[in-house]
Amino acid sequence: MKPPARKPQKQAPEKKKGFRRFFQILGPGLITGAGDDDPSGIATYSQAGTLFGFATLWTALVTFPLMAAIQEMCARIGFVTSRGLTHTLKEHYPKSILYIMLLFSIPATVLNIGSDIAGMGEVSHLLLPGIPAWLFSIAMTIILIVVIVRFPYQKIANILKWLCLCMLLYIAVPFLLHPDWHKVAVYTFIPHVTWSKDYLEMLVAILGTTISPYLFFWQATMEAEDKQHSKQQIVVNKRVLSDIKQDVGAGMFASNLVMFFIILTTGAVLHGHITKIDTVEQAAKALEPLAGKLSYALFAVGIIGTGFLAIPILCGSLSYIISETFGWKMGLDKTFSRAPSFYACIILSLIVGLCINFIGLSPMKALVYTAILYGITAPVMIAVILHISNNKKIMERRTNKVISNVLGALTLLLMTVSAIALIYFQSTGG
Template sequence: MSGGFITKAKKFFKTLGPGLITGASDDDPSGIATYSQAGAQFGLTTLWTSLLTFPLMAAVQGMCARIGIVTSQGLTVTLKKHYSKPLLYTMLLFSFPAITLNIGADIQGMGAVANMVFPQVPVFVFCISITAILMFVIINFSYEKIARILKWLCLSLLLYIIVPFMVKQDWGLIAKHTLIPTLEFNKEFLAIIVGILGTTISPYLFFWQATMEAEGMQHKKKVVVNNVILGEMKMDVNSGMLLSNVVMFFIILTAGSVLFPVGITHIDTVDQAAKALEPLAGKLTYLIFATGVLGTGLLAIPVLAGSQSYMLAETFGWQAGLDKKFAEAKPFYISIIISLIVGLSLDFMGVSPIKALLYTAISYGLTAPVLIAIILHIGNNQEIMGKHTNSKLSNILGIITLLLMTVAAVGLIWFLIKG
């Protein structure tokens, strides 16, 4: 019986790929800081958001994955072929600064957390070392090897599921706040809801998902799209989005049950969250939390840098692919190097992670509703998708996501105007 279970588990893990990596990379150090702030500021009252965001993320990422599989092309190529160039360039204009700032904030967060564990080594040394390691791996390793590494790094997210069980919990209260939404009609609460939506439903993930699925189909060569392939994709995407939201739930729970009760209600950076846990929940809890930050950063930054470079390559017709050698796709790899170096340089230019996250949220918030509307249109376009257009459920969830993200964008603008 145990042998059969192991065989099934191996088969299941083998079907996981782009969806799992996409979902896991969504819980990057920047996202962890947002979820920690939600828990620290409002306790357990935002736990219900993980139930809301899961089906919405799964629906949108599932559409992106299906577009990549059916067309064997990235989302940028589809936009370029079937939509106006000004629209494409506007998406790029808003996406690139946001992705670069996100990379910079994640590198800074990882460097700060590593410095807490090894205080004798300066933060900037860790930041440079992390960037150099990522550059080496992305340029020298094959697509299959990078995909395997990223899949195993997803396990680092499981550390966040352990943390809440290391302190006493009121599981009845947790269940109540998970199943019954709590709404507070004030600027601070609405701002954190906007932040959670912007962090979980990020435009760069749309591009990465479609491109990775397309690259996977190109590797298979001459495989006809059928229900088996689409079924495996759905399982992969749903598993990745479920993992992402479970981790989000447990990070909010950790901060809400450990930091909020003792009056620590303001978290600006992910290292602050880790530091605040140490005296309250013990050294081991703090180390587990910090290790998770490093693991998720190593997972998320290649996705961020890769999605940006794929977007550029698909726009300008460059040779692209993580399976290609540097000499075969020089502009593609050079753009990855530049994005990592620019992201790293933000720390030396005095750009704070909080400002970087604010500007990132603004860019993502403005582009996400437009992109979701386009993805819905592509997903229902028979000329592009043939018989694999959106199901009724996908359309309903997609429209709900579009409306919520539009409200979030309007809310974000309102918060900025009001200061």
């Protein structure tokens, strides 16, 4: 979804400082980070806390700089080239890379959409038991289609920005529970690794959930559109790139902070009481008798809010990828009549995602299949992003600094190992 355009930098001697200016530069990066904590991600983090208590809290510290580095590269690529990542791939790299990305990204994203719709429907049913979950899922899908097609991107983007506040619900819940904060600190700053298949598989799942390929494409496209739709010409200088870096950093920090508090909440309440959490509605339901109705309600409402935030990003990202590949007219600023193929992709992805709920595929299996497909494409895409962001023909003088390359290489290594580990665990019945 096209986020509110970052205000162009004026050459006035007086520069706004402090919190007000920081809030003004927030846009694509913040929404991308918030969108990463979708119901599917919440299910993964809830599993981590339920099964292993606080033992995976340290992962939030590890994934933050890695996510921030890769998303900053994508943002810089989009802003410097004024094009989405798909267009850059199509123009400068073999078509085989683009087609491999399409082959795995499309089903993975649709499965992700389907599992998110299912999670929102089930949680809504918990809050209003008189209405069946499938009816909620259908209603939410219709609402999403109408809003995305009917309203201009600026209005939708403003809604998305406010929906980011839903993430604060997960930060608030642990303070209602009064956990052992000394223990929390120990597990946060000192990694506790159990060399078991279940624990290692959970680490792989956390990495796959937080560093997802669809976010790479979304970030680059949104930065490109941010630049294209600016009413004033924006010069790509250090100040503008610094604003982009702050925006991305804030978004990735918020994403990891929410991950941290979800693991903390479920680790403090459910660990030792519940042996298995397969879906977000199970996590929400289990919280009610153990943590009280308020904690349960906040957790559940947060799932619905993050779903409405993440699903437009998922289907929008998918539509941009396909439209850029085939050269269709695209853009959430355009009406349906001006970009029918673009909107048709969005509508179709939502309908197919909804239908997944009626074919007997459990949301947990959908998550596993999604993680496998993301795991296969993520290392390839990270390698390509590193190459693009160091290519002077594309980036000119705005190539990577040493620290970006170091963090990018570490991310590539971790995601490659994760992909191999995930495939191994699944093949051995882990």
